Amino acid sequence: MPSRSWLLSLAISLLAIVWTAVGLDNGLALTPPMGWMTWQRFRCITDCAKYPDECISERLIKRTADLMVEKGYADAGYKYIVIDDCWLEKNRSDDGYLLEDRARFPHGMKALAHYVHSKGLLFGIYENYGNKTCAGYPGIYGHEKVDISRFADWGIDYIKVDGCYFYGNDYSKGYELLQKTLNSTGRPIVYSCSYPAYEDESSIPTDFQLLADNCNLWRNYDDIQDSWNSVTQIVDWFALKQDHIAKFAGPGHWNDPDMLLIGNYGLSYEQSKTQMALWAILAAPLLMSNDLTNIRKEYEEILLNKRIIEIDQDPLGIQGLRVYRRSSIEVWTRKISPVNIDEYSYAVAFCSRRTDGSPYEFTTTLRRIGLKFTMGYTIQDVYSGDEWDGIYLSNTNLTVRVPPTGVVFLKATVLI
Numbered sequence: 001m002p003s004r005s006w007l008l009s010l011a012i013s014l015l016a017i018v019w020t021a022v023g024l025d026n027g028l029a030l031t032p033p034m035g036w037m038t039w040q041r042f043r044c045i046t047d048c049a050k051y052p053d054e055c056i057s058e059r060l061i062k063r064t065a066d067l068m069v070e071k072g073y074a075d076a077g078y079k080y081i082v083i084d085d086c087w088l089e090k091n092r093s094d095d096g097y098l099l100e101d102r103a104r105f106p107h108g109m110k111a112l113a114h115y116v117h118s119k120g121l122l123f124g125i126y127e128n129y130g131n132k133t134c135a136g137y138p139g140i141y142g143h144e145k146v147d148i149s150r151f152a153d154w155g156i157d158y159i160k161v162d163g164c165y166f167y168g169n170d171y172s173k174g175y176e177l178l179q180k181t182l183n184s185t186g187r188p189i190v191y192s193c194s195y196p197a198y199e200d201e202s203s204i205p206t207d208f209q210l211l212a213d214n215c216n217l218w219r220n221y222d223d224i225q226d227s228w229n230s231v232t233q234i235v236d237w238f239a240l241k242q243d244h245i246a247k248f249a250g251p252g253h254w255n256d257p258d259m260l261l262i263g264n265y266g267l268s269y270e271q272s273k274t275q276m277a278l279w280a281i282l283a284a285p286l287l288m289s290n291d292l293t294n295i296r297k298e299y300e301e302i303l304l305n306k307r308i309i310e311i312d313q314d315p316l317g318i319q320g321l322r323v324y325r326r327s328s329i330e331v332w333t334r335k336i337s338p339v340n341i342d343e344y345s346y347a348v349a350f351c352s353r354r355t356d357g358s359p360y361e362f363t364t365t366l367r368r369i370g371l372k373f374t375m376g377y378t379i380q381d382v383y384s385g386d387e388w389d390g391i392y393l394s395n396t397n398l399t400v401r402v403p404p405t406g407v408v409f410l411k412a413t414v415l416i
């Protein structure tokens with residue numbers, strides 16, 4: 001008779017097959033992509049004379065690649081280094097090629113990709129399906145084949161395609177064409193699609209199945225800004241749409257709430273913990289955008305927390321949901337492994353929007369937030385790693401104290 005753990009792994013592989021069958025089949029992003037991207041922290045700083053340490057340049061990318069390895073981010077799973085907008089010359093070459101800015105990328109993108117690869121990391125770039133990029137550099141529209149084959153030749157492993165300056169009426173067709181063009185290069189390239197955010201803005205309904213068929217990840221909503229207000233807006237949008245969008249996330253295809261702000265100016269320590277926890281609940285790509293040279297230790301610890309990364313990268317790839325909201329306390333849960341036959345383990349985030357002073361005491365039972373396994377769960381505090389004593393049955397009371405705008409993040413593991 002097959003053992004229980006054998007059945008368990010069979011169930012997990014079957015699930016994985018079912019999930020991967022419904023989306024883009026390029027073998028990539030089987031867990032949410034992790035890495036670092038220029039935009040949120042460095043925007044379109046191009047004046048290297050004035051801001052030598054911050055301008056979008058090969059210097060910034062090399063420095064970040066070095067630090068990703070030295071500070072343990074690479075080992076923790078952060079693999080992609082992605083240059084967002086503002087890396088190009090304002091005009092194409094006379095023979096129609098895109099040119100990297102020659103002052104800021106004097107050795108060219110191919111050499112830079114090589115440098116990033118030599119560190120054991122992967123390299124990503126940005127373009128825009130339209131006549132211009134959002135910051136006004138040459139767009140890819142009308143040059144799809146030439147540009148993408150050049151990117152493949154440079155050795156890129158990831159492309160974010162934005163949606164500014166598009167005057168047509170069907171984004172998805174163009175993005176589908178780009179997917180086919182990417183595939184035809186034969187190079188495995190993670191494909192990030194920004195167009196749902198533009199459709200959302202214009203109240204155009206998005207065909208999420210088509211998205212999952214064509215893109216490894218997609219930006220659903222507005223760009224993140226360096227503030228708690230921006231985080232809560234994004235999180236509210238994801239909660240509002242969850243019944244519609246969560247089911248399209250899975251190995252190879254992910255909803256993307258945008259970059260992690262952690263280590264920058266706008267979020268407090270507690271708010272940073274909340275962003276990290278919720279991004280893990282949402283099975284979100286973990287793309288930092290910060291200056292790794294001077295990031296404070298306690299923020300670094302949030303980004304490098306192995307238990308949180310493990311939840312984010314759970315192989316089942318099931319996006320979590322907001323399951324409770326009252327008195328400005330929210331409970332978010334995500335089904336994760338291990339699974340006992342058909343009972344999941346869960347990541348559970350208790351988040352507070354409260355701004356009154358003391359931590360808010362909140363009591364619930366596991367059953368009330370959807371954890372119904374009769375044999376019970378063991379509980380671990382994900383941030384500290386502390387295991388709670390005993391077994392938690394679905395009807396026992398569980399009390400947490402949630403700090404203002406903070407989080408209590410737990411992992412409830414099914415007994416096996």
Ligand SMILES: *[C@@H]1O[C@H](CO)[C@@H](O)[C@H](O)[C@H]1NC(C)=O
Nearest residue numbers: 088089090091092093094138
């Ligand atoms: C770029 O091209 C435009 C139009 O083709 C031209 O007017 C402009 O002078 C060019 N800019 C540079 C920096 O070469």
Ligand SMILES: *[C@@H]1O[C@H](CO)[C@@H](O)[C@H](O)[C@H]1NC(C)=O
Nearest residue numbers: 129130131141165166167168
């Ligand atoms: C690009 O610009 C041309 C000329 O202004 C316009 O006809 C075309 O529709 C634009 N294409 C896109 C994708 O916006």
Ligand SMILES: *[C@@H]1O[C@H](CO)[C@@H](O)[C@H](O)[C@H]1NC(C)=O
Nearest residue numbers: 025026027182183186187188
């Ligand atoms: C191209 O698409 C085929 C069919 O979906 C897939 O098997 C293959 O891995 C893809 N190749 C690349 C390089 O994306």
Ligand SMILES: *[C@@H]1O[C@H](CO)[C@@H](O)[C@H](O)[C@H]1NC(C)=O
Nearest residue numbers: 362363364365395396397398
């Ligand atoms: C569980 O908590 C509820 C609400 O706080 C309380 O009314 C109830 O008495 C508690 N039950 C037990 C067994 O402690």
